[in-house]
Amino acid sequence: MSFQDLTTGSDALNERPDWLSAFPFIRQHWPAVIKIRQRYPLLSDYQVIRDWQTFYDSNQSIGLSACLRRFRQTRLAYIAAQDLDQAVGRHLTALHAVSDLADTLIQQAYHAAVSEMTARSGVVRDAQNNPQYLHIFALGKLGSGELNYSSDVDLVFVYEQGNCSDGQKSLEAGRYFNRLGQKLIQLLDQYTDEGRVYQVDMRLRPFGTVGPLACSLEALQHYLLHEGREWERFAWMRARQVAGDQTTGERILAAIKPFIYRRHLDYSVFESLAKIKADMTLFTDYEADDLKYGLGGIRSVEFVVQSLQMTFGGRDETLQGVSIYNQILQLYEAGKLSAADKDILMMGWLWLRKSENTLQVVNDQPKHAFSFPDGLKNHIARFFNQADWHAYQHQLQLFRNQIDVIFRHLFADIATAEVALTADEQRLINEKMAELPLQRLPKSTSEKVYGVLQQAVLIGRNAQSVQSQSSRLHAAADPEGFHEDNKTPVIAWQRLMQVIRAIVKRPSYLSMLVKEQPVLVALLRLIQKHDYVAQTVARFPVLLELLFEAHDLPQELTLEWLQQSWEQQRMPVDDVEQWMEALRYFKLSTQFLIICDWLNNKHGHRHTCHRLSRLAEFILKCVIEFSHRETCEKLQPHATSIINSQQLMVIAYGSLASGQMKLSSDMDLVFVIDCEVISNEQRYFMQRWVKRITHHLNARLYHGHLYDIDLQLRPNGNSGSLVTSLIEFTDYQKNRAWIWEHAALIKSKLVYGTERQHKLFKQLRHSILSRPRQPDDVHQALDDMRNKLVKTDSEHQLEFEVMAAVLIHSHAHPELAEQQYLSDMFTILKDLKLLSTQHTLPAPPIPVN
Known part of the structure; x- marks a missing residue:
């Protein structure tokens, strides 16, 4: 009969299960187990804190030390008894219950030790007279909330700061918290007639057994930064606070998180x-x-x-x-x-x-x-829902073998694997190794480089010979995998060597390329298709991480999707420079993925340029809004009332407006303020704001720059004001603009503004383009404009013809002025027979040119 079914009747509750004789520890505490089960028939119902309070209130006469020990033993027996008859898939509930039990007992011992220390030596306070506390962190299985039944507990004691305690027997903070820790350990670890609560292991503290029992946060940070070893990163990644002030504890864990987790892909x-x-x-x-x-x-x-x-x-x-x-x-x-x-x-x-x-x-x-007594073997099969002991043993061994396969695959050292290379292949690898500056680098680096070159040779020889043994990962830049013979890449050795030179001092990336063959295959395919990938990865090796897993960009890069992706990047932005770097990385990585899609023929030239244009619009929006906040902060106290961000209208011309952005495209922008008259105070604010915008777009940092910016298309060109009012801009376009400026307006778009402002600009653009014009004047103006260009090829020639036709015929065919893209205007002009029939649709730009 299952314990979970014994919920009614005193006889059922007192029934002794047939396996009880095999468990002396549970048998010893069986009467207590029966009583606990009467209150908590199901393990999932068990409430350890309430149970402790009831138990302690009834047993205060025996003292806290005895209460802690009896409570731990009887409750552990209850948890184990309940767990033995529940499915193995529910064992996690038992682990959580055992961990909650330990948390509760440690907290009771902690409160008792604090009370004793406070009575004797007062409270430690900081320079601002705020009380300071000892914070207890559990590592290991207790830290993960998955404690063993009979495990010790790994603890670390940390205090934030402090001077001396304020009691009659004042103590310096370090000595105070050391004594507090000693009292806590005594309550938990000391053997008495009742046994002990937990064996406390303090060896994971800074400097182990030779270090002080409690350390300050500053000392902990200094130790981890200068002395911390790799195994300590793994130990601290399972740290969890079990006692002390929660807010301070979260602050302490946040302070040491950079030691545990690196912002880059930490393959080492x-x-x-x-x-x-x-x-x-x-x-x-x-x-x-x-x-x-x-x-x-x-x-x-x-x-x-x-x-x-x-x-x-x-x-x-x-x-x-x-x-x-x-x-x-x-x-x-x-x-x-x-x-x-x-x-x-x-x-x-x-x-x-x-x-x-x-x-x-x-x-x-x-x-x-793995040594079960014979008496236990008779029951073990039922605990694991197996037919008999041999069936249990077989299934456990099967799991262990499968786990070992996963482990060995993950930690396999491909670089040292025995591979039969031909003499020509070996000679090629040796030649490539000689091209690299490996003499002063560790031997392990040379081995990794050799491994990368070896894998590249094998991939070039036969992709099937190096197929991945696991479907765990696949590369973003290779959506179809590398299982087809016709997908085997031809090795572009010069480009591959360019990448290896850039990462030769980054063993983590070399290890990734050696161990994760899909990543190397994807890289080889991409660099084979265009030198952009090799050049960009060589300059920004962090982009290799994007090849490690799938990054499925949506068909349309909406501003909403981009905003969500930007927020999910989760890079710290504590200051302006960090924000600038974070935005540059976001732009760089998204742009890289867009080009990967293009190289893998997921999207053509035109759609790829549209995607790059949407990314540019989003980056511009981020810069505008961040710069506004910056400017307001610097021009306080009344800056926010001078100009709000929704008063700004940003008009883009050229590639950005027409959705034809390439990697080399700049931004042609005009800044307009939606107000009738700009006061001197507003104009000063706007000049500061625009300068911050241009700085954020142009500044060269570690991850490059965002975009070059050109402001020459503003009214009156370089001699005009950086910012103009909407009324001034409208008047200029209607009364003073040259025909070539109206031609430029064809490829224009409001890229930042409210819905009302978008409507106003479309109306203004339509009214300007639809004005009647003399064909000769239009052709002469555009000829002059074309002659000033450094380069004019057949595509530029066709573009000028389309713009001229739009300026000449929009008066009679206003639908031309409603279009945003030249390709749509071209189609209408062809349908109206206003362009020569020999012309074909203008070819979209190549994104990487």
Whole structure:
């Protein structure tokens, strides 16, 4: 009979299950288990804090120390008893319950220690007289909220700052919090007649056993920055506060997060973790078949999950969680694990953890070896819903083998794999190696470079010979995969070497290219198609990370989608320069993906230029609004009342207006203020605002610049004001503008403004273009304009003919003036037989020219 079904009747509640004799620890506390189950028939109903309060109120006479120990033992027995008869898939509820139990007992010991220290030495305060607290962080399995039944607890004590305590026996902050920590450990770890609560492991604190028991936040940060090792990054990524002020605790965790997660794709963690794993094998007896450290064991699952978390977590905050189980699912949803690997890791991990905990709860001992007593084997199959012991053993081994395959694939060192190369292939690799400055670099770097070149040779020889063994990942720039023979790339060695030279001092990227063949294949295909990719990646190696996974851009890049993507980038923008770099990276990465789609024939020239134009409009919008806030802050206190951002109208001419932006296109802009008269104060504000806009667009930083900007098309050109009022702009266009300026208005668009302003500009543009004009005057003006251009080819010639026809015929055919794009105007003119029939539709620009 399942415990979960025993919800009524005293006889049923007191029934002793047949497996109880195999678990001395649970049998010892069985009477208490029965009583607890009467209040909490289901494990999911258990409320540990309420249960503790009831228990402590009834047992205060025996003292806190005894209460902590009895409560831990009886409640652990209850949790284990409930868990044994529930499905293995629900074992996570038991792990959470055990963790909640530990949190509660640590907090009770913490409050008792604080009370004792306060009574004796007062409270530590900072320079502003604010009280300071000791904050307890759990690492390891308690940190992840998945504590073993009989595990120790890994704790670290941190205080934010402080001077001396304010009691009669005043103590300096460090000594005060050390003594507080000692009292806490004594309450939890000291053996008494009642046993102990938890063995407390403090070795994960800065400098381990030789460091102070409690350290300040400043000391912790300094240690992690200057002394922190790779394994400590993995330890701290599962840190969780279990006692202390929550707000301060969150601030402390936020302060050390940069040590754990890097903003870039941190592929070097695989090497670091592999070394940690190798070091651990020196102290592990694999013949003992250890559930934790053995092949395909619990630690293998943790290594897979944590390595992927650390690699990608700096750029995706959803991958920064502490729970191993939950992060497996998050890694799958983020595209870092295949569905098959996700299922194996989740269920295999649960089987391993329940098996380990079943062993531990026999006598409440921290055991990991796969060694079940004969008396327990008779019951184990039912705990795991298997036919018999052998069926259970077979399924567990199957999970372990599958986990080991995933682990070995993730940590495989392809660079040292034995590969049969021909003499010509080996000679080619040696020649390419000789071209690189490897003499002063570590040997491991040369091995990685050799691995990249070797993989490139094999890919060029036969794509099928290096197909990925896992469907876990695929490259964004290669949407069809690389499984077809006709997709085998021809190696563009000069371009590949350009990329390798740029990343030769970035071992993380070399490791990625060696280990993840789809990324290298995608890179080879792209650089084969156009030198833009090699040049851009060589200049900005961070773009290699975009080839690691799918980035599906929508068919139409709407401003709403771009805004959402910009917000999801999650790059820190604590100051202006960081914001500028973040926006440059966003533009650079989105632009790169747009060109990848074009190179992979997902979109043609015209649509790609439209996408680049939409990206430019969004970047311009971000710059305008950020610059407005900047200008208001600098011209306080009344700047916000001078000009609000919705009064600005930005008119684009040329490529941006006509949706023909290329990578080399600049922005031809005119700034107009939607007001009747501009006061001196407003004009000064606007000049400052526009200068900030041009600065943000033009400034060269690490990730390049945004766009070159040209303001010569404003009224009166370079001699005119940077900003004009809408009334002045309208008057100029109607009464003083040259015909060539009206021609420029054909390729114009309001790219920033309100809905009302968009309507006003369309009306003004239509009225100007629809004015009657003498054909000879139009042709003469455009001839003069064309002659001033540095280059005029057949496409430019056709463009001028279309613009001339629009200026001449829009008076009689106003539908021409309603069109935004020259291609649409061209079609109407052809239909009206106003252009020669020998003309064909103007070819769209090539995006990368």
